[in-house]
Amino acid sequence: MSWTGFVFVFTAFFATHSVPLRPNIKSGLAALIGARGFSLAYSVLSLGMLTLLIWSAGRAPHVELWPPMPWHRHAVHLGMLGTCLILALSVGRPNPLSFGGARNAVFDPAHPGIVRIFRHPVLAGLALWAGLHLLPNGDLAHVLLFSILAGFAIAGRALIDRRKRREMGDARWIELKSVISKAPFISKPRSWMSLALRIMAGIVAFAALLFLHPFVIGVPVV
Known part of the structure; x- marks a missing residue:
């Protein structure tokens, strides 16, 4: 190409x-x-x-900028497990401050869950995924690809903040942010069963990525 x-x-x-x-x-x-x-x-x-x-x-x-190193792959594996867990803990959860939230009307800012850590968890996952994949892909095309995607995810947070603030109104948006910021950084989950299932889903997704990567992307990762 x-x-x-x-x-x-x-x-x-x-x-x-x-x-x-x-x-x-x-x-x-x-x-x-x-x-x-x-x-x-x-x-x-x-x-x-x-x-x-x-x-x-x-x-x-192919224009190589840096060669792949053995530790790159291990760093990507560990980071991608974290990415899968972030997505598993956030997808389908209420989050009126970002896109993709479900049942936003029942969102409790005093118990925000992962929203306390990442206001835009899906974008955080995308930025982490892209940043990690820069390590073992040191050729020009992949550096451009993953750098731009990471930048897109980071810049997207500000764009969504502005849109949500405009839709909700300044007072409501600021109030939600204030209440969320005062919640414990890591709090007791409302349902341990739900938490366990989501963590399990993240681990299964990570295993599926390892298995499917050579078939979908064409590059083995183990």
Whole structure:
């Protein structure tokens, strides 16, 4: 694949990922296929575009910036386990301050759970995933890929903060942030069973990534 093809795929990736940040487009699609349908369709599209983007980076002209080291792989394994746990503890949970929250009306800022640690846990997971993958992928295409994705995730926090603050109003947004910041950094879960199941789901997701990586991405990780 040429650099032109790589740039084209990158552009298509960002174009599709701008949909949630455009309320008019998002609301129109949600009205057409329903909120659940939109979430499912967008999740499938996002995963497909990310896979295509990674595939294209692996086929772009190879320009090595630094060689892979044996410890890189171990660092990625440990960090990806943490990433999977962050996502498992946050996906499908109430979080009115970020995107993707479920049942936001029942969110209790005095018991925010992982939102106390990461206001935008999905973006934190994406930034961590991208940053970790810079280590063993020291060629120019992958450095561009993972650096831009990490920057996209970090910058996305400010964009979502501004949109949520505008939607909720200054007073409500500031109040929520204030109450959340006063909650214990790590608190007793409301349900130990739910916590255990989510942790188990994160570990299973990590194992699945290890198994599927060579088939989906084409690179073995163990």
